[in-house]
Amino acid sequence: MALTAPTALLLSIGSELLLGETVDINAAWLGRELAALGVDLRGVRQIPDDRGVIAGAFAAGLAEHDLVLATGGLGPTHDDLTRGGLADALGEELFEDEGLAGALRDRFGGDAWMPASNLRQAQLIASAKPLDNPIGSAPGWWVEREGRFVALMPGVPAEMQLMWIAQVAPRLQGKLGLRPLAMRTVKTFGLGESAVAERLGDLLEAPGESIDAGIYARDDGVHLRFSTRLDASRLEDPVRRAISALGDDVYGTDAETLPRLALAALQRGGASTLASLESGTDGALLAILAAHQAAEGEARYRGGALLVDGERPQAPAAADAVLTVRLAAQGALGRSRVAVDLAAPGMGFDTRVARIHGSGQQRPRRAAFAALDLVRRAGITTEGGA
Amino acid sequence: MALTAPTALLLSIGSELLLGETVDINAAWLGRELAALGVDLRGVRQIPDDRGVIAGAFAAGLAEHDLVLATGGLGPTHDDLTRGGLADALGEELFEDEGLAGALRDRFGGDAWMPASNLRQAQLIASAKPLDNPIGSAPGWWVEREGRFVALMPGVPAEMQLMWIAQVAPRLQGKLGLRPLAMRTVKTFGLGESAVAERLGDLLEAPGESIDAGIYARDDGVHLRFSTRLDASRLEDPVRRAISALGDDVYGTDAETLPRLALAALQRGGASTLASLESGTDGALLAILAAHQAAEGEARYRGGALLVDGERPQAPAAADAVLTVRLAAQGALGRSRVAVDLAAPGMGFDTRVARIHGSGQQRPRRAAFAALDLVRRAGITTEGGA
Numbered sequence: 001m002a003l004t005a006p007t008a009l010l011l012s013i014g015s016e017l018l019l020g021e022t023v024d025i026n027a028a029w030l031g032r033e034l035a036a037l038g039v040d041l042r043g044v045r046q047i048p049d050d051r052g053v054i055a056g057a058f059a060a061g062l063a064e065h066d067l068v069l070a071t072g073g074l075g076p077t078h079d080d081l082t083r084g085g086l087a088d089a090l091g092e093e094l095f096e097d098e099g100l101a102g103a104l105r106d107r108f109g110g111d112a113w114m115p116a117s118n119l120r121q122a123q124l125i126a127s128a129k130p131l132d133n134p135i136g137s138a139p140g141w142w143v144e145r146e147g148r149f150v151a152l153m154p155g156v157p158a159e160m161q162l163m164w165i166a167q168v169a170p171r172l173q174g175k176l177g178l179r180p181l182a183m184r185t186v187k188t189f190g191l192g193e194s195a196v197a198e199r200l201g202d203l204l205e206a207p208g209e210s211i212d213a214g215i216y217a218r219d220d221g222v223h224l225r226f227s228t229r230l231d232a233s234r235l236e237d238p239v240r241r242a243i244s245a246l247g248d249d250v251y252g253t254d255a256e257t258l259p260r261l262a263l264a265a266l267q268r269g270g271a272s273t274l275a276s277l278e279s280g281t282d283g284a285l286l287a288i289l290a291a292h293q294a295a296e297g298e299a300r301y302r303g304g305a306l307l308v309d310g311e312r313p314q315a316p317a318a319a320d321a322v323l324t325v326r327l328a329a330q331g332a333l334g335r336s337r338v339a340v341d342l343a344a345p346g347m348g349f350d351t352r353v354a355r356i357h358g359s360g361q362q363r364p365r366r367a368a369f370a371a372l373d374l375v376r377r378a379g380i381t382t383e384g385g386a
Numbered sequence: 387m388a389l390t391a392p393t394a395l396l397l398s399i400g401s402e403l404l405l406g407e408t409v410d411i412n413a414a415w416l417g418r419e420l421a422a423l424g425v426d427l428r429g430v431r432q433i434p435d436d437r438g439v440i441a442g443a444f445a446a447g448l449a450e451h452d453l454v455l456a457t458g459g460l461g462p463t464h465d466d467l468t469r470g471g472l473a474d475a476l477g478e479e480l481f482e483d484e485g486l487a488g489a490l491r492d493r494f495g496g497d498a499w500m501p502a503s504n505l506r507q508a509q510l511i512a513s514a515k516p517l518d519n520p521i522g523s524a525p526g527w528w529v530e531r532e533g534r535f536v537a538l539m540p541g542v543p544a545e546m547q548l549m550w551i552a553q554v555a556p557r558l559q560g561k562l563g564l565r566p567l568a569m570r571t572v573k574t575f576g577l578g579e580s581a582v583a584e585r586l587g588d589l590l591e592a593p594g595e596s597i598d599a600g601i602y603a604r605d606d607g608v609h610l611r612f613s614t615r616l617d618a619s620r621l622e623d624p625v626r627r628a629i630s631a632l633g634d635d636v637y638g639t640d641a642e643t644l645p646r647l648a649l650a651a652l653q654r655g656g657a658s659t660l661a662s663l664e665s666g667t668d669g670a671l672l673a674i675l676a677a678h679q680a681a682e683g684e685a686r687y688r689g690g691a692l693l694v695d696g697e698r699p700q701a702p703a704a705a706d707a708v709l710t711v712r713l714a715a716q717g718a719l720g721r722s723r724v725a726v727d728l729a730a731p732g733m734g735f736d737t738r739v740a741r742i743h744g745s746g747q748q749r750p751r752r753a754a755f756a757a758l759d760l761v762r763r764a765g766i767t768t769e770g771g772a
Contacts, residue, residue, distance in 0.1 A: 016602050018427045020417030021611065024410065027432065031406030041404045042439075046413065046430035049600075053428075076580045077601055078591045115584035135745070137580070156603070158745030194462045194523070198501035205464045214435075215463055216402050217542070225407070282676040283669040286692045290668040293694070305691040305702035306672045308679070316691035316702055359521065359544025 005040040005229065006176045009061040013073040013082050014155060015048040026071045026160055033164060038178035038229070039067060049073060054085025062089070062148050066176065069168075072155030074138040076118040082152055083123050083141070090145060092125040100130055100139060107137060128152075131167045133159055142171060149175060182232035186242045187256065188249045189221035189373040192357070196222045199245050207238040219358075219365040220258055221251070221373075251376055258372040259292035262323075263300055265379025270345040271320035276304030280327035284364035285371060320345065325371040327364060338367040340374050347382040349374075391426040391615065392562045395447040399459040399468050400541060401434040412457045412546055423555060424564035424615070425453060435459060440471025448475070448534050452562065455554075458541030460524040462504040468538055469509050469527070476531060478511040486516055486525060493523060514538075517553045519545055528557060535561060568618035572628045573642065574635045575607035575759040578743070582608045585631050593624040605744075605751040606644055607637070607759075637762055644758040645678035648709075649686055651765025656731040657706035662690030666713035670750035671757060706731065711757040713750060724753040726760050733768045735760075 010030055016022045027044045034041045042065065047053050054073070061068035073082030087094050100122035108114035121138050124130060131140030131151070136159040143150040151168045153160045172178070188196055197204060197215055207213040207226055211234060214225045226238045243250050251261055266274060278285045286304030293301045302317040315322045321344035328337045338354045354370035356363065396416055402408045413430045420427045428451065433439050440459070447454035459468030473480050486508035494500035507524050510516060517526030517537070522545040529536040537554045539546045558564070574582055583590060583601055593599040593612055597620060600611045612624045629636050637647055652660060664671045672690030679687045688703040701708045707730035714723045724740045740756035742749065 012430075016600060016611075017414070018417050018430065019421045019600075019611075020414040020419070021600075021602055021609075022604075023414040028403070028406040028409040031404050033406070035405050042434070044398075044404065044430075044432035048428070077583050079600060115580045117583060118580055156744075158748065161746070194501045194504055197463050197503060214401060214465060216407055218408075223407075225402075225405075282680070283673040283690070283692070287669040287673060290692055290694070294668070299694070301694060303692050303694045304669070306669070306676055306689050307702060308676070308685070308687060308689045314702070316693060316700070358542075360547070362544065 005038050005179060005181075006066040007040045007042050007064070008034055008067040008069060009042060009065045010044045011054070011057050011061065011068065011070040012044060012046045012155075013049065013054060013070055013085075014046075015050075015079065017046045017072075018048055022155075026155065026157055029157065029161065030069060030071075030164070033169065035181050035183070035227075037169060037172060038180040039172065039176070049079040049081050051081040051085050051088065054081055055088035058086050058089035058150070062145075062150070065148075067149045067151075067172070070150070070152050071160055074121065074140065074152060074154050076115065076120050076137065078117075080120060083120075083125075086128075086141070086143070086150060086152065087125045090125065090127065090143070092127060094123045094125060096122050097124040097130065100124065103139075104137060131163055133163060135159055135162060140167070142168070144175075179229055181227050181229055182235060183225060183227040184232075184235040184239050185254050186224040186226075186239055186246075186250055187221055187252050188223070188246055189251055189258065189369065190249050190354075191222060191246075193217045193222050196224070196246065196249075200224075200242060201245070203238060203241055203245070208234060211235065211238060213238065219362055220369045248377070248380065251373065257292065258369050258376060259289055260296070261379075262372040262375035263292075263298075265347070265376055265382075266321050266344055267300075268379060269347040269382060273300050273302050273319040274321045274323060275302045275315035275317050275319035277307060277315055277322060277324040278304065278326070278368070279307045280329075281306070281325060281364035281367050285323070285325050285368035288365070288368050288372070321348075323371060323375060325367055327367040330359065330363065336363055336367065338370045340371045342375055342378065344375075347378045349378060391424050391565060391567075392452040393426045393428050393450070394420055394453040394455060395428060395451045396430045397440070397443050397447065397454065397456040398430060398432045398541075399435065399440060399456055399471075400432075401436075401465065403432045403458075404434055408541075412541065412543055415543065415547065416455060416457070416550070419550060419555065421567050421569070421613075423558060424566040425558065425562070435465040435467050437467045437471050437474065440467055441474035444472050444475035444536070448531075448536070451534075453535045453537075453558065456536070456538050457546050460507065460526065460538060460540050462501065462506050462523065464503075466506060469506075469511075472514075472527070472529070472536060472538065473511045476511065476513065476529070478513060480509045480511060482508050483510040483516065486510065489525075490523060517549050519549060521545055521548060526553070528554070530561075565615055567613050567615055568621060569611060569613040570618075570621040570625050571640050572610040572612075572625055572632070572636055573607055573638050574609070574632055575637055575644065575755065576635050576740075577608060577632075579603045579608050582610070582632065582635075586610075586628060587631070589624060589627055589631070594620060597621065597624060599624065605748055606755045634763070634766065637759065643678065644755050644762060645675055646682070647765075648758040648761035649678075649684075651733070651762055651768075652707050652730055653686075654765060655733040655768060659686050659688050659705040660707045660709060661688045661701035661703050661705035663693060663701055663708060663710040664690065664712070664754070665693045666715075667692070667711060667750040667753050671709070671711050671754035674751070674754050674758075707734075709757060709761060711753055713753040716745065716749065722749055722753065724756045726757040728761055728764065730761075733764045735764060 128141040141152040324341040514527040527538040710727040
């Protein structure tokens with residue numbers, strides 16, 4: 001039928017993945033990109049640096065899917081076997097490409113400076129075209145065979161992302177008739193996953209014809225996702241129903257974020273700059289605010305301090321408002337207590353307490369988001385009372 | 387042969403993984419655990435919330451492997467289908483277990499407080515035993531059928547980890563005759579991956595009989611890994627050869643870390659406490675030092691500040707030494723310049739510059755590790771000159 005999206009399999013190649021020495025962040029990044037393009041990613045397989053296993057995975061993927069992507073195993077060392085595995089799956093021979101070998105020598109400033117093993121990266125097969133890697137030494141491959149496509153990309157996230165954006169995604173859009181997935185997200189903070197589901201009644205089970213619904217517990221709250229391959233306007237109804245059922249616990253939709261909303265609430269109250277203080281959080285609050293600032297190109301966050309023993313609670317930079325968060329030791333059942341203070345014109349408060357769930361790296365990030373959610377809610381209350 | 391380890395497949399279940407909304411950090415964590423236990427993890431598959439696909443993946447995994455692990459899809463909502471998928475693969479029927487239902491009601495403080503959908507989490511099959519989840523509502527499953535094993539665990543990392551450590555790993559050790567994988571790691575900082583490989587000659591290709599070797603570029607440097615399922619003492623020779631070839635660019639082995647070495651160097655120089663200042667790094671240096679301190683149970687790191695505009699470069703807490711790192715804007719080819727200052731008794735220095743590669747989230751972390759490596763090296767120089 002017309003709604004059928006092309007399907008894809010992603011191979012994440014490297015024994016270091018299976019030994020747990022590297023976290024495969026490429027899979028999630030490519031998952032988002034493929035969904036936005038309109039390609040249905042049906043599975044991800046992490047496989048070891050074993051040429052036979054790699055060849056088998058390519059062959060199985062090409063038998064079932066329109067597209068097989070692979071990341072990793074393109075480096076210069078003996079355990080970089082992705083090129084050989086794909087060659088075996090396609091029944092082709094590896095050869096050294098003179099153009100690629102010359103480019104590698106230039107990159108290293110001449111033969112004398114290049115470790116000889118790097119020439120593995122100049123290998124090709126007849127049906128592969130090289131993909132340029134402007135920030136690394138491993139070129140990728142683009143392969144077309146019998147109406148199916150393979151792209152080999154480096155495992156280093158920044159190299160992979162640049163190659164995807166500049167070379168792989170544009171080729172896919174040109175070669176496949178792609179119908180993008182329309183997606184809307186409703187973001188809540190302060191309720192657990194099952195409490196959110198309960199308040200929504202049957203909305204998640206029956207969000208509307210040709211609409212999929214999902215619910216996810218994230219560090220910045222429980223998110224609802226509605227998606228369709230038909231017209232995006234179909235998603236307006238379930239989004240409206242979710243917001244209506246959840247009230248003030250919804251803080252925004254789609255790209256809206258708690259740091260942006262907290263800074264906007266402070267701005268409306270008259271504070272254009274913010275500094276932060278935190279303890280017990282490994283710097284999660286300042287990391288979230290700095291990353292937000294870098295993404296938005298703002299200059300309203302002036303910096304923060306992590307205090308280990310709580311003495312000298314002094315902000316590291318002059319700012320109109322200071323947000324302080326203290327995370328207590330973890331309690332029973334993964335519950336923790338977060339104490340939040342806000343010094344800000346018109347909407348400041350002393351020591352409000354939020355409770356969060358979660359352990360490990362979730363704890364400091366959830367504490368930081370709980371503080372930002374309290375600032376957002378203080379902004380609503382202030383405006384409601386004005 | 388006697389060296390054959392039991393094999394395993396891990397299923398990471400959830401459409402949010404394939405849409406890229408969640409990064410699967412469980413796979414790497416379980417990969418490390420399985421390697422240490424002596425189970426050979428042959429693959430990881432991320433699959434969607436589709437009962438048929440889940441059933442097929444369990445059936446295929448059990449046909450090939452001694453053990454199939456799964457994380458995710460055990461929650462209370464309509465798209466939590468792991469239990470049903472495994473039931474289908476085994477040809478068994480789901481039923482509601484009275485004991486589990488009672489425990490869930492108790493957890494929520496009575497029927498009236500429990501969203502009814504939570505009862506999905508009380509489902510079992512005849513061959514499954516429930517695994518207690520002390521910090522979440524979703525119990526796991528332990529299944530034995532015809533000499534093969536299945537464990538279902540929650541997708542929330544902290545819940546999964548606790549269930550693995552307390553219940554799944556001990557059962558596996560009891561049921562399988564496990565020969566652990568001995569592993570040694572040699573850690574370097576300051577050289578690229580292919581430069582390290584070149585300096586090692588043929589050590590990576592021929593590390594010794596029954597020894598595997600790998601090389602990995604991480605934020606805290608290039609790591610070499612040697613492993614064997616025979617006696618651990620076999621690894622001493624390749625470790626010694628690697629250290630001898632790489633000299634001072636090796637900072638340690640195994641669990642040794644740059645924060646620990648930098649703090650130890652400062653301690654030897656007479657500084658028992660450290661504070662940090664940073665800009666351009668999103669707080670990576672203070673996050674790394676705080677996480678180190680939490681892991682080691684120390685009190686030598688006194689806190690740090692992230693400065694956005696560079697004014698008022700004042701440490702947030704009194705300390706014997708202050709380490710300052712400034713990360714400049716990213717340059718061409720993914721290269722960045724890191725300026726490091728150290729105020730410390732006997733071994734301080736002004737503005738040493740390190741160059742790092744990498745983009746995205748790698749940059750701030752690599753800048754922070756470069757600063758800690760300069761402190762480590764300053765300690766060596768001081769001692770060498772004394």
